Amino acid sequence: MSFLTFLAQQQPEPVQRVVDTVTTGEAIAFWVLGPLALAGALGMLFARNAVHSALWLVVTMLSLGVLYMIQQAPFLGFVQIIVYTGAIMMLFLFVLMMVGRDSSDSVVEVIRGQRLAAALLGIGFAVLMVGSVARALTSVEPAGLAEANATNGGNVGNIGVKLFTDYLFAFELTSALLITAALGAMILAFVGRDGKPAKKTQKELVEERFQEGKRVGSIPGPGVFATANSVATPALLPDGSVSEESLFEVIEATDKSTLSDDVADVAGTGHEADAHALKGSES
Amino acid sequence: MTQHVFAAEIGDTAKLLADDPIWLILIKVVGIFAFLVVMTLFMINWERKVVARMQHRPGPNRVGPNGWLQSLADGLKLAFKEDIRPVLADKWVFFLAPVISCIPAFLAFSVIPIAGEVNMFGQQTALQLVDLPVGVLVVLACSSLGVYGIVLSGWASGSPYPLLGALRSAAQVISYEIAMGLSIVAVIMFTGSLSTGDIVGAQAATVLGFLPGWFGILLFPSFVIYVVSMVGETNRAPFDLPEAESELVGGFHTEYSSLKFALFFLAEYVNMVTVSALATTLFLGGYHAPWSGDFMNTGWWGLLWFIGKTLFFLFLFIWLRGTLPRLRYDQFMKLGWKVLVPTSLVWIMAVAVIRTGAIQQLSTAQRLIALGVIVGLVLLVSFLLPDKKVQDTKGVPLAGSGFPVPPLDLAVPKSAPKRKVKVANIPKDTAAVTTGKEAE
DSSP states (O other): HHHHHHEEEEEEEEGOOSSSSOOHHHHHHHHHHHHHHHHHHHHHHOSSSHHHHHHHHHHHHHHHHHHHHHHHHHHHHHHIIIIIIIIIHHHHHHHHHHHOTTOOOOOOOOOOTTHHHHHHHHHHHHHHHHHHHHHHHHHHOOOSSOOOOSSHHHHHHHHHHHHHTTTTTHHHHHHHHHHHHHHHHHHHHHOOOOOOOOOOOOOOOHHHOOHOOOOOOOOTTTTSSSSOOOOOOOBBBBSSBOOGGOOOHHHHSSSSSGGGGHHHHHHHHHSOTTTTTTSSOOO | OGGGGGSSSOOOOHHHHOOHHHHHHHHHHHHHHHHHHHHHHHHHHHHHHHHHHTSOOOOOSSSGGGTTTHHHHHHHHHHTTTOOOOTSHHHHHHHHHHHHHHHHHHHGGGGGEEEEEEEETTEEEEEEEOOOOTTTHHHHHHHHHHHHHHHHHHHHHHHHHHHHHHHHHHHHHHHHHHHHHHHHHHHHHHOOOOOOOHHHTOOEEETTTTOOOHHHHHTTTHHHHHHHHHHHHHTTTOOGGGGGGGHTGGGTTOOHHHHHHHHHHHHHHHHHHHHHHHHHHHOOOOTTOOOSGGGGSTTTTTHHHHHHHHHHHHHHHHHHHHHOOOHHHHHHHHIIIIIIHHHHHHHHHHHHHHHHHHHHOOOOOOOHHHHHHHHHHHHHHHHHHHOOOOTTTTTBBBBBSSOOOOTOOOOSSSSSOOOOOOOOOOOOGGOOSSGGGGOO
């Protein structure tokens, strides 16, 4: 709740916003969220359980989303939460839960030179990151969003205009990529029923049952029309005879002597516990 | 064209809220929290009473006046019950899940405009905690975070039924959130703003002189899609598959007890109130009275209209629960992906065309041409659709009721081929179970 109220306070007249000063509230929020995001990232790396790993990543994404909101990009912040934490991480979790909670990584290397390649690529990526961050911190003049948020339809409107004019090609390209990926996944996951007829619908099954002249209703359950509702009691037909369809083959095939204790219990002829006895019977 | 489509940069409500002192914000926070908790207690009771009336029984009527304190007593009792954690449960996630499901539920309500401009303790303010330029997205974001609670609870319980419930829930909420988001798009196109305050403000006028200019009337298809997907989103009957008690025991909260279970309960009802309040805001004109230009349309009166409309949606929830049986999972998914999503996509296209026509001030001839093109497209599509398969004549004739019945001239077969049941041929005296009469 606090960041919302904080945001509410951050909405004075748009003209009064100063572009490149960090307000106290923003600094506090940064020093709370920054370490949290970092902790989430580290936790993701070092957590043993895959689901815990995913949860730590969620923490990082949420912190980043809130940081965007504080830096006057509320649309980006909430879309980050909806898309990344809401949809993408949820799909991750979905898959992890399907795979099972105890699945752990195998330590056997399947691809040769995997570690070397990973290390090289990792170092390269780190160099790129450091380079761009260093450039952003030194030579780039921060423009701030105050002016953009105040003109031409505000934050959301401006993003929409940019997306559908200047960056239209990149936008369409990304959507084409995503659609291709989704189609590919569907084709890979689709299990064709080669040569087999399609699965029958409920209606077709019912009609088939009538046409074949089989028993239309369900098979009588044990105990129907009988004197007891035990599974072991056969159903009686209207003329009093035993309906063979209702007999349970396992029970029928069991020798009576193996059940003699239970029969005695039910009949009340077996051993009766004395409710007042302090000890069990001596025998 | 683009300039005047968007509403003002910062809405009137946001300006009004910007100079709220901190104590007023605190009062509003506490007020919203109290409102949601009281609504939860009220809803549980109301639901039980209404469903009871629908089933011709009195419902809870012992605790408090007319039984209205029953849910409070139940809640207190729940808090003092034993807290059980299964051996196989994941300790931290099991604890975290109910908390995660509860917090976003409360958070989402902060952007709902409860009433317009009011005077609170000498301060002019709006009865709304915050009016963000992306208000509607806040509710969507919160609902997408709330699913984590359900999914994690199912996973962390370490037993199969909750896991199945969690998987169902994840698929369900993601699917229905798409339909929900698409149904909101039309409203946003009409308003030109994502802020809830602006959306309510845009519904103040009347159309045709007497109808209120609510988006529920102007954008009726969106309204229907939103209402359906809001039931799916909150896991309520007939879409309560994640906790289907006849299939999954209790679904995701099977292993939960005591306060943790109470938190899930609370989150579910708070979510219901939130989506109902959002439906009020988006489609039923929020705090506006059904007529315009009256003193009943100002100040604190808005609270009355808002709560009334929200209660209408909450009653709808109860009514649905009392009426409809639970959908099968594949039917449910089919409804979401094959009906709601395509319908709302087509509807958004239609709204976009209408909006463009309205903004561009087209001449009558141009409008007629546009109409002709649309009709032509519809005809083209209808020609391209394959014909319905001819029913095979060998099939069993169906009666008017849709049930297959045997033909009238049916000759009863001599002996129906019975299922071959292997019955052990055991002499009578050694049969394991007697028919009862023999015992005498």
